[in-house]
Amino acid sequence: QAVFLSDYTPPAYLVDRVSLVFRLDPAATRVLSRIEFRPNPAAAPGQPLRLDGEKLRLIRAAVAGTALEDGVCAHSETGLTIPADRLPDGPFLWEAEVEIDPAGNTALEGLYMSNGMYCTQCEAEGFRKITYYPDRPDVMAPFDVRIESDQPVLLSNGNRGAAGDGFAEWSDPWPKPAYLFALVAGDLRAVKDRFTTKSGREVELGIYVRPGDEGKCDYALDALKRSMKWDEDVYGREYDLAIFNIVAVDDFNMGAMENKGLNIFNSKYVLASPDTATDGDYENVEGIIAHEYFHNWTGNRITCRDWFQLCLKEGLTVFRDQQFSSDMRSAPVKRIGDVLALRARQFREDNGPLAHPVRPSSYIEINNFYTATVYEKGAEVIGMLKRLVGDAGYARALDLYFRRHDGDAATIEDWLKVFEDATDRDLTQFGRWYTQAGTPRLHVTEDFKDGCYTLHIKQETPPTPGQPAKAPQVIPIAVGLLNPNGDEVVPTTVLEMTEAEQSFTFENLAARPVPSILRDFSAPVILERTTSTEERAFLLAHDTDPFNKWEAGRALAKDVLARMVTDNAAPGPAYLDALERVARDDGLDPAFRALALRLPSEDDMAQTLFDAGVTPDPLAIHAAREKLMLAMAEHLSAILPDLYEAMNIPGPYAPDARAAGCRALRQTALGLLSRLDHGKAAAKQYRDADNMTEQLGALGALLTIGAGQEEVGRFYRQWEHDRLVIDKWFALQTSHAAPHRAAETAQALTRHKDFDWKNPNRFRSVIGALAMNAAGFHDPSGASYELVADWLIRLDPVNPQTTARMTTMFETWRRYDADRQDLMRDALRRIARTPELSRDTTEMVGRILGDD
Numbered sequence: 001q002a003v004f005l006s007d008y009t010p011p012a013y014l015v016d017r018v019s020l021v022f023r024l025d026p027a028a029t030r031v032l033s034r035i036e037f038r039p040n041p042a043a044a045p046g047q048p049l050r051l052d053g054e055k056l057r058l059i060r061a062a063v064a065g066t067a068l069e070d071g072v073c074a075h076s077e078t079g080l081t082i083p084a085d086r087l088p089d090g091p092f093l094w095e096a097e098v099e100i101d102p103a104g105n106t107a108l109e110g111l112y113m114s115n116g117m118y119c120t121q122c123e124a125e126g127f128r129k130i131t132y133y134p135d136r137p138d139v140m141a142p143f144d145v146r147i148e149s150d151q152p153v154l155l156s157n158g159n160r161g162a163a164g165d166g167f168a169e170w171s172d173p174w175p176k177p178a179y180l181f182a183l184v185a186g187d188l189r190a191v192k193d194r195f196t197t198k199s200g201r202e203v204e205l206g207i208y209v210r211p212g213d214e215g216k217c218d219y220a221l222d223a224l225k226r227s228m229k230w231d232e233d234v235y236g237r238e239y240d241l242a243i244f245n246i247v248a249v250d251d252f253n254m255g256a257m258e259n260k261g262l263n264i265f266n267s268k269y270v271l272a273s274p275d276t277a278t279d280g281d282y283e284n285v286e287g288i289i290a291h292e293y294f295h296n297w298t299g300n301r302i303t304c305r306d307w308f309q310l311c312l313k314e315g316l317t318v319f320r321d322q323q324f325s326s327d328m329r330s331a332p333v334k335r336i337g338d339v340l341a342l343r344a345r346q347f348r349e350d351n352g353p354l355a356h357p358v359r360p361s362s363y364i365e366i367n368n369f370y371t372a373t374v375y376e377k378g379a380e381v382i383g384m385l386k387r388l389v390g391d392a393g394y395a396r397a398l399d400l401y402f403r404r405h406d407g408d409a410a411t412i413e414d415w416l417k418v419f420e421d422a423t424d425r426d427l428t429q430f431g432r433w434y435t436q437a438g439t440p441r442l443h444v445t446e447d448f449k450d451g452c453y454t455l456h457i458k459q460e461t462p463p464t465p466g467q468p469a470k471a472p473q474v475i476p477i478a479v480g481l482l483n484p485n486g487d488e489v490v491p492t493t494v495l496e497m498t499e500a501e502q503s504f505t506f507e508n509l510a511a512r513p514v515p516s517i518l519r520d521f522s523a524p525v526i527l528e529r530t531t532s533t534e535e536r537a538f539l540l541a542h543d544t545d546p547f548n549k550w551e552a553g554r555a556l557a558k559d560v561l562a563r564m565v566t567d568n569a570a571p572g573p574a575y576l577d578a579l580e581r582v583a584r585d586d587g588l589d590p591a592f593r594a595l596a597l598r599l600p601s602e603d604d605m606a607q608t609l610f611d612a613g614v615t616p617d618p619l620a621i622h623a624a625r626e627k628l629m630l631a632m633a634e635h636l637s638a639i640l641p642d643l644y645e646a647m648n649i650p651g652p653y654a655p656d657a658r659a660a661g662c663r664a665l666r667q668t669a670l671g672l673l674s675r676l677d678h679g680k681a682a683a684k685q686y687r688d689a690d691n692m693t694e695q696l697g698a699l700g701a702l703l704t705i706g707a708g709q710e711e712v713g714r715f716y717r718q719w720e721h722d723r724l725v726i727d728k729w730f731a732l733q734t735s736h737a738a739p740h741r742a743a744e745t746a747q748a749l750t751r752h753k754d755f756d757w758k759n760p761n762r763f764r765s766v767i768g769a770l771a772m773n774a775a776g777f778h779d780p781s782g783a784s785y786e787l788v789a790d791w792l793i794r795l796d797p798v799n800p801q802t803t804a805r806m807t808t809m810f811e812t813w814r815r816y817d818a819d820r821q822d823l824m825r826d827a828l829r830r831i832a833r834t835p836e837l838s839r840d841t842t843e844m845v846g847r848i849l850g851d852d
């Protein structure tokens, strides 16, 4: 049942126009479709008509006005086939009426209900659960939609048509694949605004939310307008309809969806107010609003030929939203955050059983490939391309891309060809970034003689499932050199590595320099180079590249932690002194200082130790990290209270990056301070907080030191009525529970009356949050593994997509000791043996276990 990229064939029939009528009813919605087909001149003639369709009750169907009697079509679980001899030679009209059950649709794919409102999620293959259709992205058509319902708000893609009592019509002139179809109906309130495009087109903007949430839309609306302007200014892309709507939905499997003119969002990425959303939430809202909006050009106007090309739209759109956020906020801080996320999720994936290329070559369930590799590594690949061809080359290539491929369902080959044509480069070897899985390792040695400094670099990518041997890739390595006084003697230069082994020489140097390698994280690789604590401290103090400055501190922290875990060593003064200099350096952006003072996560340390040949013990890592935090607190004790006060910005809460950075540093100080004052400052902050960032931060600091039980109760009573805030309440308790009590805590929370496990956000806030508690998840009793497996087995028949995604909690099982491996394997096998396990989860568990 696997699908292969190499099996691609063009569709036998194209669609000229789609017209849909929805008669909404919770358990028995009727969908009437009229689809104008035409044989594809690029395909073999005389083929049968294949229509995808799942969970549909077919009421009637007709071809060219003639009803199809029973038995004419070959019916299956996955669709219909109409024999060629029942089809006219030229274009023809297909008509059908089907019945579907939105209220019974708990998988949240297709047309479903969330809190009494109707909504849809069609990417990747959900449209086939709405009506019979060639549900593939290379079939594009304009859609006309009529919705009949007594719900007050009726929305679909495109521009408004006629509307009246109990109905509304919508018309989307831009040809689109079915995965971009959307429909919403419900008792919703709109917050409206307008935007004038650079050529003077007026666009009506609307954010639709449940009654009561109108006050939480301002930030999303503002982010939308900034995104629209930015895409005009930076990419020359203008919006192309008279209306752009966003709807917030509480039950949603993913973050959001870029349906043409009608984006549908998980409400947690739209709704924000100072008292309910944290700085992190605001940042996510801004980034995801931008992401979905940017898809209008990179995804919708130019879509993917097939789902193997998913990174064509996702990698590029992530890259664009990252650019946007770094323009809106601090570029270095954004870059560090993106790399932290890349390493935490993508490196973890790339170095485990789920490793796959940015463009996979086969899949069983495409929903399982909306991964950090396709998205985030896909974005890194574009960043490398841009670095290699330069800003001007990139701009030319993108202009050509939009000109050449507007209206197309394109491929990665098309994408690379645009760069080749615009910049006169041969990108054949660069193309390996799309086809080879795994994180390349760069092994670096150096020598210095007669003023010549040489870097010898070896690249190697370890085997990944199905790819035992790798060919060398093109790796842009940004390097700068500092002299021993700390001055930069060679500014950032991009070395272009193409061979398995290569040397690069810098001449005319007065003294042996200190290299700053892989500046700005110029490639998604792992740098392996033996260096000293002194050199790292030197770079932390002097590097002009903010990313590598941070990276040097990071490496120091990892060294210290690793030695604490393996040799029970005490943290040395070199690291603590370096930290103190950072903490005291008022010339540094507070957000940067907060990042530099933050220790690597326990999961990150587990991977680091594993890479160094040590079997990680999650409890020992947790203990060492706590111990180091206490040592930091003691070492910084003289400055913490002042730092905590200095970062207290007066005035009402504002979500901008500068203020958020101050709060982040203040929170770091509070976390350390709590270890010295038994939570006094945190308890006070909890009482005084007038925004969620500080309220939740205080509660987290209290829970970390084993206090805060009273506040947990108060928090619940204060926020009982707010789903998104209660999600945080669940997640915080699970992620901050003491390791030996994590499973028990999570289990108790699953018995709470508000644990609405069919809601993906709520499910993740307890079961998923266990992964944030690494030592608790890996408790040697195996209690957490068991709990997670029990719940995944329960969720699978209800919501396969979310279940499958969450099996990745187990993807690192091979890192650990034999006992833990056995326990995790047992949990995975128990999931695998579940009768009628979904295709989604079956594929994931099989890949994680490594049986083919």
Ligand code: ARG
Residues within 6 Å of the ligand: 123, 124, 254, 256, 257, 258, 291, 292, 314, 367, 370
């Ligand atoms: N295209 C959406 C986005 O990145 C994600 C949709 C994911 N849907 C899914 N079924 N995997 O913005």
Ligand code: ZN
Residues within 6 Å of the ligand: 291, 295, 313, 314, 317
């Ligand atoms: Zn996307």
